[in-house]
Structure formats: C-alpha cells, structure tokens
Amino acid sequence: MPKDSSAHNRPVVILVRPQMGENIGAVARAMSNFGLKELRLAAPRDGWPNPKALEMAAGAESIIESAKIFSDFKAAMADVQLAYATTARSRDMEKRVVEPNIAMQEIASQAPEVRVALVFGPERSGLENEEVTWCDTLITIPTAPENSSLNLAQSMVILGYEWWRQEGGGVINRELTESAPREEWEGLFGQLEGYLDTVEYFRVPEKKPLMWQNLQNMLLRAQLNSQEMRTLRGMFRALREPRR
Amino acid sequence: MPKDSSAHNRPVVILVRPQMGENIGAVARAMSNFGLKELRLAAPRDGWPNPKALEMAAGAESIIESAKIFSDFKAAMADVQLAYATTARSRDMEKRVVEPNIAMQEIASQAPEVRVALVFGPERSGLENEEVTWCDTLITIPTAPENSSLNLAQSMVILGYEWWRQEGGGVINRELTESAPREEWEGLFGQLEGYLDTVEYFRVPEKKPLMWQNLQNMLLRAQLNSQEMRTLRGMFRALREPRR
Numbered sequence: 001m002p003k004d005s006s007a008h009n010r011p012v013v014i015l016v017r018p019q020m021g022e023n024i025g026a027v028a029r030a031m032s033n034f035g036l037k038e039l040r041l042a043a044p045r046d047g048w049p050n051p052k053a054l055e056m057a058a059g060a061e062s063i064i065e066s067a068k069i070f071s072d073f074k075a076a077m078a079d080v081q082l083a084y085a086t087t088a089r090s091r092d093m094e095k096r097v098v099e100p101n102i103a104m105q106e107i108a109s110q111a112p113e114v115r116v117a118l119v120f121g122p123e124r125s126g127l128e129n130e131e132v133t134w135c136d137t138l139i140t141i142p143t144a145p146e147n148s149s150l151n152l153a154q155s156m157v158i159l160g161y162e163w164w165r166q167e168g169g170g171v172i173n174r175e176l177t178e179s180a181p182r183e184e185w186e187g188l189f190g191q192l193e194g195y196l197d198t199v200e201y202f203r204v205p206e207k208k209p210l211m212w213q214n215l216q217n218m219l220l221r222a223q224l225n226s227q228e229m230r231t232l233r234g235m236f237r238a239l240r241e242p243r244r
Numbered sequence: 245m246p247k248d249s250s251a252h253n254r255p256v257v258i259l260v261r262p263q264m265g266e267n268i269g270a271v272a273r274a275m276s277n278f279g280l281k282e283l284r285l286a287a288p289r290d291g292w293p294n295p296k297a298l299e300m301a302a303g304a305e306s307i308i309e310s311a312k313i314f315s316d317f318k319a320a321m322a323d324v325q326l327a328y329a330t331t332a333r334s335r336d337m338e339k340r341v342v343e344p345n346i347a348m349q350e351i352a353s354q355a356p357e358v359r360v361a362l363v364f365g366p367e368r369s370g371l372e373n374e375e376v377t378w379c380d381t382l383i384t385i386p387t388a389p390e391n392s393s394l395n396l397a398q399s400m401v402i403l404g405y406e407w408w409r410q411e412g413g414g415v416i417n418r419e420l421t422e423s424a425p426r427e428e429w430e431g432l433f434g435q436l437e438g439y440l441d442t443v444e445y446f447r448v449p450e451k452k453p454l455m456w457q458n459l460q461n462m463l464l465r466a467q468l469n470s471q472e473m474r475t476l477r478g479m480f481r482a483l484r485e486p487r488r
Contacts, residue, residue, distance in 0.1 A: 030398065035388035059391035094472065099409075142408055144279035147303035154274065154401045157394075161402050164386055165343075228338065 008167055009110040011084075012038040013156070014076050016131060017122040019045045025056025025064060026153030027120075032060035034160030035167060039067040042076035045122075073131050080117040082110065085127055085135035086155055088148060093129070097138045100162040106137075108166035118159055123152055180226040188229055189216055195240045252411055253354040255328075256282040257400070258320050260375060261366040263289045269300025269308060270397035271364075276304035278404030279411060283311040286320040289366075317375050324361040326354065329371055329379035330399055332392060337373070341382045344406040350381075352410035362403055367396055424470040432473055433460060439484045 013031055018024050018041060028039055041048060048069050057064045070076035077083065084103050098106075107116050119135055121127030132138065141150060141158050150158075193212065202208035224232065257275055262268050262285060272283055285292060292313050301308045314320035321327065328347050342350075351360050363379055365371030376382065385394060385402050394402075437456065446452035468476065 029391070032391040033387045033394055033398075035390075059393060094469070141405070143277045144408060146279075147273070147276040149303060150277055150401075154277075154398070157398045157401050158405050161385070161405075164388060225338070 008108050009112050009116055011107055011116040011118050014040045014117050014119045016042045016073050019123045021050035021052030022056045023152045025053040027156045028057045028060040028063040030153050030156040030160050034164035039063050040076045041067055042070045042073045080115050082116045083119055083135040084137050084139050085119045085132050086139045091132055095138050097140055100159050103139045104162040104166045179223045180229045184229050188233055252352050253356050253360055255351055255360040255362050258284045258361050258363045260286045260317050263367045265294035265296030266300045267396045269297040271400045272301045272304040272307040274397050274400040274404050278408035283307050284320045286314045286317045324359050326360045327363055327379040328381050328383050329363045329376050330383045335376055339382050341384050344403050347383045348406040348410045423467045424473045428473050432477055
C-alpha cells in the first residue's frame with residue numbers, strides 16, 4: 001500500500017502546445033494510473049475542451065475535466081518552483097540530465113508544498129531551446145539506439161511509474177509462503193523412501209545414496225509449504241495405497 | 245552506452261490470443277524502443293499478417309515481419325525455460341509475484357542461452373489461470389488503486405524500460421561540467437568586490453560582511469565552470485567599464 005501521499009511531493013504535468021487530443025487523453029490516463037492529478041495545457045493546438053481527449057482518458061476523466069488551460073508556456077510555468085523537462089534529443093546546454101528514477105527521487109524528496117512540474121513539449125518538435133532553458137533539469141528516458149522515439153503517453157507512463165515507486169506504491173513483491181520446517185520434510189522423505197524401497201525402485205543398492213540424494217534435492221528445491229507437503233504426501237499415499 | 249548485449253539474456257515476448265492488430269504493433273514499437281527483438285503470437289484473434297499491426301509499429305516493422313505465429317499458448321511456450329507472466333489481477337495461487345525491476349534483474353542474470361519469456365494475455369480478459377500456472381513467476385506493475393488498468397503496450401513499455409536499464413542502457417545521467425577551482429572564484433570575487441566598493445554598493449559598512457557573504461553564497465551555489473566564470477567576469481567588466 002502506498003504511504004500517505006500527502007507527505008510527498010506530487011508534481012504537476014504541463015503539456016506545452018500539445019497537438020492531438022488523443023494524446024492529451026492518453027497522458028491523463030497514464031497520470032491516473034500512477035496517482036498524478038494536476039494537468040496543465042499551454043496553448044493546446046486544437047483548443048479546449050477537446051472531446052477526443054475525454055475519449056482516450058479511460059478512468060481519468062476527472063483529470064481532463066479539471067485540466068487548467070494557459071495561453072502560453074510562461075503562463076503555465078508562472079508558479080512553478082522546480083521544473084523537469086522531458087527531452088529525447090540531447091541539448092548542447094549546460095544543464096543536468098538525469099534518468100527518470102533519479103528525477104523522481106529528487107522530486108519525492110521535495111516538500112509537498114514545493115510546486116514541481118514535469119514538462120513535455122509538442123509531439124512532433126519537442127520543447128524549444130528557450131523553454132528548455134526555463135527548466136532546471138532535463139529527464140531523458142534511456143532507449144535503444146535503433147528506435148528512440150517514445151510518444152507522449154509512453155513517456156508519461158515511465159515517469160509516472162517511477163514517481164509512483166518513489167511514492168511507496170511499488171512494494172508489491174510477494175515471495176512464497178514460508179517453507180515447511182525440516183521435520184516435516186523428514187516425515188515426507190521417510191514416507192517416500194519406505195514406498196520406494198517397497199517397490200524396489202533402487203535396484204542397485206550402491207547407487208541408492210546418490211539417487212536418493214538427488215531426489216531429495218529436487219523436492220527441497222520446490223520450497224514446499226506445509227499445506228503443499230500434505231498434498232504431496234497424500235499423493236504418494238494414493239499412488240501406493242489406492243482406495244478400493 | 246549499453247554494454248555488449250550479447251552478454252545478457254534477451255527475453256522473447258509472447259502475446260497470447262492478442263485481439264487488436266494496433267496493440268500488437270504498439271507492443272512491437274515498445275520492444276524496439278528498449279532493444280527487445282523476438283515477438284511470438286499465440287493464436288492472434290484476427291489472423292496474421294495483420295496490416296494494422298504494421299501501421300502502429302513505427303520503427304519496429306522488422307519485429308512485426310519476423311514475428312513467429314503459434315497455434316496456441318503451449319506451442320508458443322514449448323522451448324521456454326523460464327516464463328514471467330504479466331498479470332494485473334492478483335491470483336490466488338502459490339506463485340511468486342515481483343515488480344518489473346526485480347523480474348528484469350533476475351532475467352538479466354540468466355545466461356544468454358536460457359530461453360526466457362515475458363507472457364501477456366489477451367487485452368480484455370488476461371491470461372487464463374491454467375496459463376498462469378504454466379509460468380514460473382508473476383510480474384505485477386504497481387499502479388494507483390484508483391485506476392489500475394494499463395493497456396498491453398503501456399505494460400510492455402514499462403517492462404522494456406526496466407530490461408533496458410538492467411542491460412546497462414540506463415546510464416545517461418550527466419552532471420554539470422566540473423566547477424571551477426576556488427582560486428578562480430577568488431579572482432571573480434576580488435574583481436566583483438572591487439567594483440562594488442567603487443560604486444559604494446555597501447552603504448552601511450557594518451552590514452557589508454553579511455551582504456557580501458550572501459552574495460558569494462548565491463554565486464557559488466550556481467557551480468560555475470571555468471568557461472561560465474569567464475563569461476560572468478566579462479559581464480561584470482562590461483557593466484562597469486563599458487567600451488566607448
């Protein structure tokens with residue numbers, strides 16, 4: 001479960017001159033997948049509201065409906081204290097460039113009242129150099145050199161994912177139920193060895209120690225829990241002592 | 245730059261009963277963004293080839309063209325040695341569940357010749373429980389509880405991104421050029437203090453030490469490199485000693 005998110009910084013997302021409504025909707029969807037809420041649009045090409053944005057916003061309609069519209073980039077940035085620009089091309093500029101995970105660590109460590117923005121340029125051309133200058137740090141998503149073109153929503157998915165992990169939402173690993181203690185394994189192996197001896201499975205006595213060791217290793221590797229061990233013992237029993 | 249990728253395990257991607265060609269194409273595009281190459285389709289709903297897949301594969305046409313088609317799930321999995329199933333719903337099953345980064349660490353640590361698969365179910369319904377059973381480990385992408393629906397391509401983007409980072413492709417952070425050494429700062433501060441004294445900037449002498457300290461702190465915080473420092477000194481000089 002995520003920690004109380006009010007204790008963390010939640011960046012706003014600023015789309016600068018976004019072109020297609022579908023992409024705005026897909027960005028909103030990705031934001032809602034990862035707990036981001038405030039979307040700003042600076043001079044959207046096709047005006048606002050845009051029904052195509054709402055269509056693509058599966059589950060994120062409220063983000064689209066509450067999106068704030070600004071006449072231009074500077075207006076959208078007016079209250080921003082710390083800005084991260086997402087850029088694909090590397091810019092010949094004296095600016096820090098960081099990967100998404102580093103950026104999101106930095107953002108999560110900001111106090112919640114600091115206004116942090118994730119800034120995305122128009123689909124085709126990206127941000128102007130002047131706009132990049134206006135941001136503090138660049139985020140570049142590492143991609144394979146043979147195809148480095150990520151669309152707006154894909155980029156948002158990755159930044160959102162990394163932010164959500166910083167947010168504490170990432171803790172979902174579940175390891176197996178605890179393995180049964182060794183005394184239960186002894187019970188299982190005792191039963192099994194008895195059956196195998198009865199059916200003369202180990203035909204050559206001097207080979208038995210190694211064969212038996214291998215069998216035990218195989219079963220132990222499965223890290224059975226107590227319930228699974230009972231199931232296995234029941235299965236062996238049924239094989240050897242079928243009910244009439 | 246990524247390490248030599250031949251030294252790492254590169255998983256194959258298996259789409260089980262994929263429904264829309266567009267989604268198959270978008271998955272291929274995400275694969276190529278992150279250096280994955282082999283796509284398998286188990287019983288694609290609309291047959292194969294599918295022109296819509298090619299349309300959406302921007303930059304990943306070769307992945308679509310070389311995709312291998314199988315009649316069903318088991319056939320696509322026949323040579324797979326280690327399988328990770330991507331699931332949104334948690335399954336009531338004794339299986340490990342891990343986050344994408346953990347899964348990709350495990351995969352990257354496998355020898356290159358081990359056949360590892362990332363398995364995705366159909367868009368609408370996901371994998372059947374029998375198919376999940378056939379996989380070794382489940383991957384769940386952490387999402388915000390209010391909207392946990394990621395589409396096929398978004399999931400592939402996140403897994404690809406994490407794989408590429410394990411692959412060594414993630415190292416693109418660039419910190420600023422080294423700051424100038426302190427002796428250059430002394431030169432700058434000496435020049436500036438001289439100018440400020442000349443113009444009687446520090447009107448109240450007893451306030452000068454603190455004001456001057458604050459000014460030095462501000463400038464030092466910018467971590468100027470030697471080139472930038474020369475620029476700044478030139479600027480101060482121009483302000484005080486304009487050319488005629």
